[in-house]
Amino acid sequence: MSIHSSGAPVMVASDLDRTLIYSVNSMALVGSDHLAPRMVVAEVYDAAPLSFMTRTAEELLEGIVERSIFVPVTTRTRAQFSRVRLPGSGHGYAVTTNGAVLLHDGEPDGDWSRHIQRSLGSExxxxxxxxxxxxxxxxxxxxxxxxxxxxxxxxxxxxxxxxxxxxxxxxxxxxxxxxxxxxxxxxxxxxxxAPITKEAAVDEVRRRSGSGLLVAAGDSRLDAGILELADIAIRPSHGELDSDSFSLPNLTVTSASGVLAGEEILSFVSGVLAETLAPLP
Ligand SMILES: [Mg+2]
Known part of the structure; x- marks a missing residue:
């Protein structure tokens, strides 16, 4: 992991579905079939491929995982999340169940679960x-x-x-x-x-990991909080937030939509890392 010039590692928190990975119905491919991007399978369900990303997107993500604290942040349940295969899967932190579950190296964090149960109490x-x-x-x-x-x-x-x-x-x-x-x-x-949010869990990981700059990506209303929490945010030009014309001063919107927006998001994040990380000794 490289270190941000401030001395703290950069954290990248990203939603998965319709942000990084796409089902056939959400790919929104346009143009000639023979020019379509090459793709890799990111999820298999009932022995059939279900979610995909472009091959370029996967390569970009490999570089991001090496150079930052990369945290997948999803509304998927643990079981649904366990089917998703991404570079670095199973290592470090992951947020599932919309923030109710915090996984560390694949194991749920008991302290976080108790915190969530308490917060649900009377609210x-x-x-x-x-x-x-x-x-x-x-x-x-x-x-x-x-x-x-x-x-x-x-x-x-x-x-x-x-x-x-x-x-x-x-x-x-x-x-x-x-x-x-x-x-x-x-x-x-x-x-x-309302107390179960992605941003609360992302903030907890940020605190525990001592990371500095936070870069976040997401497409739905359940992602609005992590985009607001982030120093630098990006969302695709499709999905619920796009329908809401959701914007923030620090938020970039992709020019592509569908599966190519996923690639554009990862290219943007790679660019942020290249700009902000000190060169390795
Ligand atoms: Mg999503």
Missing amino acids: CAPLDDVLCHLRGGAAVPAVLRVRTAEEYFVYSIVDRQALPDGYLDELGAWCEARGWMTSLQGRKLYCVP
Whole structure:
């Protein structure tokens, strides 16, 4: 790991899905097929490739992992995260379950879990209330399946086109009044207790690792906090934050969208590292 000129290592915190890795449906490839970028498989599920990144993106990430404290930050559960294969996988810190779980060398951190449990205490409605709301009297047919993530939060698979007008706003207000927040990403609708955030976990890793400059990337509302926490932030020109026209003074937006935005993000981060790291002796 190289050292920032301030003496502290640089930390790179990045969301995974639709930021670094892409399903076939989210790739948004344009142009002639024979000019498409070469790709590598980043996730296999049920014996079939599910998520990808460009080969160039993977090479860039290898360099970033060598030169920084690279921290994957995902809303995926531990089991979902364990399928993702990236350079450096299984070493160092990783944030899963939207910040409820902090992994260190692949093992969950007990202190962080206890901290999360305490913070849920009185600040937000119990998970069962949200489950009942989504499945009970207020249920709509466009919400196809409702699941819990490690008993921390709820996500639903939805038919976006069939969602009733105003449903998302109403659900958002209902959740907010109970200390929860919502996020719609592709076909997944998340309801997450407000104290469970990616930024709290990223801040904890930053404190423990003594890192200096923080560079962050993400595409959804659940990533807004890490972009705000970062010294330098970047997001793709697609996804929920792009729909919200989310901007910050220190935030760069990619010119590419889809899987090529992932490559552009990693190229940007590599450039930041090259500029800010002192040359190796
Ligand atoms: Mg994402």
